[in-house]
Amino acid sequence: MRYIPNASEDIREMLAVVGVDSIDRLFETIPDAVKLDRLLDLPGPWSEIEQRRWFNGLARKNRTAVDHDSFLGAGAYSHFQPACVDQLLLRSEFLTSYTPYQPEVSQGTLQSIFEYQTHQCLLTGLDVANASLYDGSTALVEAVLLAERVSRNRKKVVVAQSVHPHYRDTVTTYVQNLGLEVVEVPWGPDGRIDPEQLRDACTDDVMAVAVQSPNFLGVIEDYASIASIADGVKATKIAVIAEASSLGLLSPPGAHGFDVAVGEGQAWGIAPQFGGPYVGFMVVRDVLKRHMPGRLVGETVDVDGRRAFVLTLATREQHIRRGKATSNICTNEALIALAANIYLSLMGREGLREVAVQCVQKAAYLRQQLATTGLAEIPFSGPIYNEFTVRTSRPASEVLAAFAEQKILGGVAIGEFFPELQNDFLVAVTEMNTREQMDRYVEVLRGVVTKEAR
């Protein structure tokens, strides 16, 4: 057994020290009635050769960006993954260490989290970031719960209908027994949240307003006007960012008076890997820091006066406050936060901007090609970042299936979430997509649409 070093000689010696004659004696406190009288019925043990054979066989059954042109987004994006990121993640000292509860032997992890927190603040324009949450959807949940804690008994939260449907569903699940009411506000013709309906929804019992930008339809929201409406009822303003690379170019929520920014950090060098592990982030205004969920790393000194880092403000957390903690979170996404830190450091001020500029330029190119050729309708007129909604005369699932036949992962159908939009799908374009891919995309769509016309 290659992962279990002790063999028969070791076991004999150890049993003698313990003072029992067999390992079975050590399990006598487990009643015989519940002991399994057989081996588990499972495959294995397999050698590495057998592992590779079976798992590679499974992986080949998937269609992915490895051998397809991918235009998939909707909350998970294909971005450049620098070689350095994964190489550094594989370092034993990061990969195989635990939560840094003992700071003297965990300064590497602690300092990295402190740097990660700093990147989050710089990118969002807010003051205090935590060490990570599970993902974008649960980060939104935590933001709503935070808003409720500071709201003085308000129980209603307004959420834009253009927030990622999975995120909204997750909020609904979490708050089902907490007496909170979720009010959803639809979008207007430009794809942005409808300001009149938002104003109507913002009654004085609303504790928070949450919008996503760029939203699920790909449209960039107008933070300033949303903030002024929310301020009218003193609601906590929550910005959700499901495409974190957008922060390289778009004006951040902190610049428009938002109180909380939460989101999904997958775009920062993390593989899409079928949805996880990703990294949820949360950044808040300074006055909210003691209401923050999750771990926080702070700077201090050791007994010799040297700078050092440590988990701090822990009295918010479950291991101290138990039932009265600000969140139940314990294990977070530390290694993925490290990946994000490495990515953000490597790309830096210029690289983050250049990625975002390429996203905007390329998405604008494809969007214009589709619109000017008349092959597709662009149903929402609002400004976009790197993703947009496309409508054709055929059901989106059929169009996308035709794309897949040409080795193009052409987008994400959204009729599943919005039944009136059966012909609509989201198309995401990043720095990974070439002009050649986009031109081929247009040609393939031409074939799909004209085939229908004949």
Added chain:
Amino acid sequence: MSTIIEKPEAAAKLAAAPAFNREGLIFEHSKKGRRGYSLPALDVPRRELSDLLPAELRRDTIDDECEVSEVDVIRHFTRLSKLNVSIDAGLYPLGSCTMKHNPRINEEIARIGGFAQSHPMQPEDQVQGNLELLWNLEQSLKEILGMPRVTLQPVAGAHRELTGILMIHKALATGGNARKYILIPDSAHGTNPASANFAGYGIRELKSNSRGTLDLDLLEKQVDEDVAALMITVPNTLGVFEDQITAIAGILHRKGAYLYCDGANLNSFVGIARPGDMGIDVIHSNLHKTFSTPHGGGGPGAGPVGVSERLIPFLPTPTIEKGDDGSFFLDYNHAASIGRVRAFNGNFGVLVRALTYMRSMGPTGLRRVAQLAVLNANYIRARLKAAYHLPYDAPSLHEVVFSDRNQTSRDVHTLDIAKRLMDYGFHPPTIYFPLIVAGALMIEPTETEPKEELDAFCDAMLAIATECEERPELVRSAPHTTPVRRLDEARAARQPILRWKP
């Protein structure tokens, strides 16, 4: 032995030198004009940004973001890494955390392009490989846990607890009365009461008896019509198996309540016994513990929740199903479901690693895991019990909890012993937990430690016990050899500095 004792003292002198081996923040390495990346040139006609985005939606720069080269980045993070200890470098005996070896084949398999680059919003026919993998993982977990269904959606222990309690709430509410309280033993992990609270319940704490287990009489009195469930850890945080587990289940079930089992300690009985055979209604399993996925400095984790027959209708969506034609699909069609607990499909990358591990071990290997984990822990217990006080002497399984009672007379406490262990090259055990033991030292070696490493650890612990008698100040002022020494934690909390500023 003598070299082990001498080394910390020699290094202590070295450590007194100011600021050695300290690495600045990445932002402090920044210099204008440095680049750590390159991208292909833009291959579409470049348009004026102002044509694409109005000025008020744009930012001009990311103020104070760093500018560093790839060399700067590699050096920086390599140097940072050297300030950590890790399981790859030696025993990391954190009780309840199951710090076992993380096999590298798991990492390789999770990085196969067909898995790593697969996208969570693809139609089912494009990701049959992933769905087949997840389906197989659920089948394996059903067999390991003895539960009829398992959800793979939750991504950490606390996330799973919340999922489990939400299911119980929904099941009870469907029957007309969701009830008000969750019973939680005083030995429980802090996430248990926190999760119960966020699922909408109040908490009633249960006192443990002198064995560290539950008294059935006390439980019988506490379980009334207001109690929704008991959250219990098996074996408990003392490593002691609740030998009355089936009777406990019976008491709860007779009153219409549920038995929730925190499966954090599954490593001690995997392949030996199954929660489903004990009357347990909900069990979660931390794949980052028993099933060897790396802890990564605090996450990611992953995790399944197994449920009994009567909770199946309430599982989170989606579930993974196999159709009559042999193809796999995601099923959202569960009217009574608690709903979605996270975007997408759980921590897939972690799930891949866990299934790889299960296949590496097979049924014989998994049984061996529990056997050696328990033997290793009992070996440490036998070697250290003369020097360290054992507050609960009931037979323990995969971990052993000592206290500092023998050392406090010399004014040396658990924290000091933990810090001194660092000078001997070991990460300390879990300390001051469980809360029912004053000055707890909770040691879990796992099955992946060779006898030599266990001996080196025990020798270090015994040497420290001697130091506590002979040179208590040396222990009280430890650690002496680590990159930094004891930290001013009060200052960190009183004047929080939570980010770098230029």
